[in-house]
Amino acid sequence: MTIVDGNALAGVLADRLGPDATTAPLHCPGCGRDGILARTRVHVTAMGMVARCRDCDALLATVVEADGHRWVDLPGFRAASTDDG
Numbered sequence: 001m002t003i004v005d006g007n008a009l010a011g012v013l014a015d016r017l018g019p020d021a022t023t024a025p026l027h028c029p030g031c032g033r034d035g036i037l038a039r040t041r042v043h044v045t046a047m048g049m050v051a052r053c054r055d056c057d058a059l060l061a062t063v064v065e066a067d068g069h070r071w072v073d074l075p076g077f078r079a080a081s082t083d084d085g
Protein backbone atom coordinates (compact mmCIF):
# COMPACT_ATOMS: atom_id res chain seq x y z
CA MET A 1 0.00 0.00 0.00
CA THR A 2 1.14 3.50 -0.84
CA ILE A 3 -0.04 6.65 0.92
CA VAL A 4 -0.27 9.86 -1.11
CA ASP A 5 -2.24 13.11 -0.92
CA GLY A 6 -5.70 13.75 -2.36
CA ASN A 7 -4.37 15.05 -5.64
CA ALA A 8 -3.97 11.39 -6.65
CA LEU A 9 -7.76 11.03 -6.76
CA ALA A 10 -8.49 14.19 -8.75
CA GLY A 11 -8.33 12.59 -12.19
CA VAL A 12 -10.35 9.55 -11.12
CA LEU A 13 -13.10 11.69 -9.56
CA ALA A 14 -13.21 14.47 -12.17
CA ASP A 15 -16.35 12.94 -13.73
CA ARG A 16 -18.10 13.14 -10.32
CA LEU A 17 -16.61 16.30 -8.79
CA GLY A 18 -15.71 18.41 -11.82
CA PRO A 19 -12.52 19.21 -13.69
CA ASP A 20 -10.90 20.85 -10.65
CA ALA A 21 -11.67 18.02 -8.25
CA THR A 22 -8.68 18.84 -6.04
CA THR A 23 -10.65 21.74 -4.54
CA ALA A 24 -13.94 19.83 -4.19
CA PRO A 25 -15.38 20.66 -0.74
CA LEU A 26 -15.75 17.93 1.84
CA HIS A 27 -16.99 17.62 5.38
CA CYS A 28 -15.48 14.97 7.60
CA PRO A 29 -18.19 12.81 9.18
CA GLY A 30 -15.72 11.87 11.92
CA CYS A 31 -14.38 15.14 13.33
CA GLY A 32 -16.58 17.66 11.52
CA ARG A 33 -13.76 19.54 9.84
CA ASP A 34 -14.27 21.10 6.44
CA GLY A 35 -11.63 20.66 3.78
CA ILE A 36 -10.85 19.84 0.17
CA LEU A 37 -9.87 16.68 -1.68
CA ALA A 38 -6.23 17.70 -2.05
CA ARG A 39 -5.83 17.75 1.77
CA THR A 40 -6.92 14.14 2.27
CA ARG A 41 -4.61 11.18 2.83
CA VAL A 42 -5.12 8.57 0.10
CA HIS A 43 -4.27 4.90 0.57
CA VAL A 44 -3.55 3.30 -2.82
CA THR A 45 -3.86 -0.48 -3.17
CA ALA A 46 -4.26 -2.93 -6.04
CA MET A 47 -8.05 -2.79 -5.53
CA GLY A 48 -8.36 0.99 -5.63
CA MET A 49 -8.03 4.09 -3.49
CA VAL A 50 -9.40 5.19 -0.12
CA ALA A 51 -9.30 8.84 0.99
CA ARG A 52 -9.17 9.46 4.74
CA CYS A 53 -9.27 12.53 6.94
CA ARG A 54 -5.78 13.71 7.95
CA ASP A 55 -7.06 14.70 11.37
CA CYS A 56 -9.17 11.71 12.52
CA ASP A 57 -8.70 9.01 9.81
CA ALA A 58 -12.44 8.87 8.98
CA LEU A 59 -13.40 7.50 5.56
CA LEU A 60 -14.08 10.30 3.03
CA ALA A 61 -14.02 8.54 -0.36
CA THR A 62 -13.59 5.07 -1.81
CA VAL A 63 -12.83 4.17 -5.41
CA VAL A 64 -12.67 0.49 -6.37
CA GLU A 65 -11.95 -0.68 -9.91
CA ALA A 66 -12.44 -4.27 -11.04
CA ASP A 67 -13.54 -6.12 -14.16
CA GLY A 68 -13.77 -2.88 -16.14
CA HIS A 69 -16.11 -1.24 -13.62
CA ARG A 70 -15.55 1.57 -11.14
CA TRP A 71 -17.43 1.89 -7.85
CA VAL A 72 -17.29 5.25 -6.10
CA ASP A 73 -18.54 6.16 -2.63
CA LEU A 74 -18.16 9.74 -1.39
CA PRO A 75 -19.43 9.89 2.21
CA GLY A 76 -17.35 12.96 3.04
CA PHE A 77 -18.17 15.12 0.03
CA ARG A 78 -20.76 17.84 -0.13
CA ALA A 79 -22.96 18.52 -3.08
CA ALA A 80 -22.18 21.86 -4.67
CA SER A 81 -24.57 24.54 -3.50
CA THR A 82 -26.64 26.36 -6.08
CA ASP A 83 -28.09 28.76 -3.50
CA ASP A 84 -26.89 32.29 -4.15
CA GLY A 85 -28.12 33.76 -1.03
Ligand SMILES: [Zn+2]
Pocket residue numbers: 028029030031032033053054055056057058
Ligand atom coordinates in the same frame (compact mmCIF):
# COMPACT_ATOMS: atom_id res chain seq x y z
ZN1 LIG B 1 -11.91 14.02 10.40
